[in-house]
Amino acid sequence: MDAIFASIEQTPFSVWMREDLYAYFIALIFHSIGMALLIGGGIVVSLRGMGVARNTAFEKFRGFFPVMWFGAVMAIVSGLALLIGYPAKALTNPLFAVKFACLIGAAMLVREMALRLFPAMGPGEAAPAWGRRLAIAALVLWLCGVAAGKLLLHTYTILLVS
């Protein structure tokens, strides 16, 4: 595995990500904004599922999905750039997998809400108990994804292998 990390680290793009004065910070900025839009949208959908702002049909919250998609694309592209800069730093840290699992899990729960809860919850209607549990689980997973991402900076054991 170290050989793969080393070969990535030696690509011109990886070297540029590490050595350019601005590249890494610009990618970090885009990653933060993308994550904030993705998770921000996820939070608003989860809160509606939990019963806040219930006088609007849940279906209407689908309007925030384009914002979440925009944020997700921004976070993924910038995240890939960050990953190519320091592949071993991220991929040897188990929290990286935790972050991914949480975010993918949260996104799947939002999809589940869109499929099963959105059509069932008109204006003024609260979610059934299972629906509220789904919304709470999604909110917790979004926040755990954030926590795991933040901890990456403090828990890595390998920075570079080459």
Next chain:
Amino acid sequence: MDPFLDPIAIEQWARDVGIFGMMNSKWGWPIAEIIHFFGLCLLIGTVGMFDLRMMGVARGVTMKELHRLVPFGIAGYAMCVVTGLLFVVTAPGQYLYNPAMQMKIVLMAVAGVNMAMFYATAAAGVNAAGADDLPPVRARVIGLVSLSCWLGVIVAGRLVTFFRPPEHWCLWCVAG
């Protein structure tokens, strides 16, 4: 020489009351960072989405209803302020004279004035608007300014580590 702020005294105070020790423990700083970004996510997830709705996104969601989420945003803001203060008093030399930090404070102040403008001039129109309506132009501009400020706060926050000492910006030192 700074005529208003004394970073050494601030850090000494943080040491005296135990904040410095807590923040420099193994998990103090990371946990504060997590809470800080939780707060930002809550802010963007509620105030930011309200701003987007005012700008015309997600029509069909009444702004009056979406406004019910704002208390969560205020809670997020409080989380950010408390943890932000912990960072500043623990390492005042890194933050007080940091241009990115100063820009962050300015953007937060602009967002605060903008919010006051919203409640003074646009909130009634927004609350009266129907689910599919675009709010008045003034409200749309306020939404754009608000969202720009909060995204700018994220950008500035990221740049704080870019402008570490010896970077030293202190306009008020010159004025003083």
